[in-house]
Amino acid sequence: MAYQKIVKKVPVEKWEKLSDKLIDFLLKSKKEDKMPSGLANTILSQWQQGSLTTEAGLAALLEAAVLLESEKTMELLEQELQLLDIAKAVKEMK
Amino acid sequence: MVLGMVRFGIEFVPREAYWKTIYYAIQAEKRGFDNLWITDHYNNRNVYVTLTATAMYTKKIVFGPGVTNPYLVNPVVTAQSIVSLNELAPGRVVLGIGAGDKTTLDFVGVEMEKPLTSVVETIEIFRRMMEGKSVTFEGEVFKTKGTKFNFKTKEKIPVYVGAQGPKMLETAGKIGDGVLINASHPKDVDYAVDCIKRGVSEAGKNLADVDITAYTSFSVHENLEKAKEAAVPVVAFITAGSPNVVLERHEIDLKKADKIRGALKTGDFGQAFGSVSPEMIQAFSVCGTPDMCIEQINRLLKAGISQFVVGSPIGPNVRKSIDLISEKIIPHFKK
Numbered sequence: 001m002a003y004q005k006i007v008k009k010v011p012v013e014k015w016e017k018l019s020d021k022l023i024d025f026l027l028k029s030k031k032e033d034k035m036p037s038g039l040a041n042t043i044l045s046q047w048q049q050g051s052l053t054t055e056a057g058l059a060a061l062l063e064a065a066v067l068l069e070s071e072k073t074m075e076l077l078e079q080e081l082q083l084l085d086i087a088k089a090v091k092e093m094k
Numbered sequence: 095m096v097l098g099m100v101r102f103g104i105e106f107v108p109r110e111a112y113w114k115t116i117y118y119a120i121q122a123e124k125r126g127f128d129n130l131w132i133t134d135h136y137n138n139r140n141v142y143v144t145l146t147a148t149a150m151y152t153k154k155i156v157f158g159p160g161v162t163n164p165y166l167v168n169p170v171v172t173a174q175s176i177v178s179l180n181e182l183a184p185g186r187v188v189l190g191i192g193a194g195d196k197t198t199l200d201f202v203g204v205e206m207e208k209p210l211t212s213v214v215e216t217i218e219i220f221r222r223m224m225e226g227k228s229v230t231f232e233g234e235v236f237k238t239k240g241t242k243f244n245f246k247t248k249e250k251i252p253v254y255v256g257a258q259g260p261k262m263l264e265t266a267g268k269i270g271d272g273v274l275i276n277a278s279h280p281k282d283v284d285y286a287v288d289c290i291k292r293g294v295s296e297a298g299k300n301l302a303d304v305d306i307t308a309y310t311s312f313s314v315h316e317n318l319e320k321a322k323e324a325a326v327p328v329v330a331f332i333t334a335g336s337p338n339v340v341l342e343r344h345e346i347d348l349k350k351a352d353k354i355r356g357a358l359k360t361g362d363f364g365q366a367f368g369s370v371s372p373e374m375i376q377a378f379s380v381c382g383t384p385d386m387c388i389e390q391i392n393r394l395l396k397a398g399i400s401q402f403v404v405g406s407p408i409g410p411n412v413r414k415s416i417d418l419i420s421e422k423i424i425p426h427f428k429k
Binding site: 023024026027032033035037040041043044045047048050 | 110111112113114116117120121124151152411412413
């Protein structure tokens, strides 16, 4: 729920790139054991329904990416996507 | 054969967390693959757990173990697992069965006893149980005494036989609905199809009745060097595991293959991978840019395959490679 609030602030034009990058982080991550199975199942359901670029999908991806690849995710938000407010909100959540 | 009729399959080895494999499975379905195969090795995630998740998260892709074996899973349990899966995904399940991998079986201390007979008997038990009958079977390897499911079975489930040697290939042609050949080169497919034809003819069937499936080691990328780089480790293992007769068929220097075997045994992967030659990549993988892969797939189709399976490594980045295959390769064959 908290992540859903955070992603509401992401401009729509950045949804696709954010989603794509987060999926890449998750699939390449060696820290698979940090992924809660409930969250993994949510992501898979959303992927099946084609909703990983919606607010709900992005919230699940962001939550998982912060758990598995925190550093890379913060770098993506702060530097590549220049989503400084989002990065700040995520830091406060952690 | 009509080239446009080829089916595209994809193979996943469930060595990563289940959610990664299932992510790719969903992606494969969305991107137009027809079949999905999950390998069965005791040291990876369980094949039926992975297939169950596949059934739950997909709607139309056809899937099955590629392949299971009669040594680690009793034929009756294989039949039970496959029929139960088919209840979850009616009409989408196939059974891939082969003799197994000797190296893996050695680890478990299981003898690969009478591989041909074991596979034939497993298929016999499987088919009879699928018919819902009480099965009493007196085989050389397996025996059952009135085994029967306590539930109704649905439609006939196709059986694909994983085959390498001439006798298994011939038998696969005779009794299989499909044959899974570990081959990426037309020379190997030519050889296999000749053997399959003998079995098909003995059974009085047509070759078109059997789905001849090439399980390839595949690597695609827009940049050839990146595609090759991803293929090298898999090709090193295939080269090391290939009998001399296969290496000679591809004019591969036996000494070079020995060098790779030795390096892999001692864990010197740098040496092993560094010894992989362009000839080895050509013989044991379908590798390159999308256009190069199309050309190689066309050659395999001409050699007689009806299903092309994209197997490990798929590419340097599995997700991007699946997209690339979907955008640039599959449409070429499914216009």
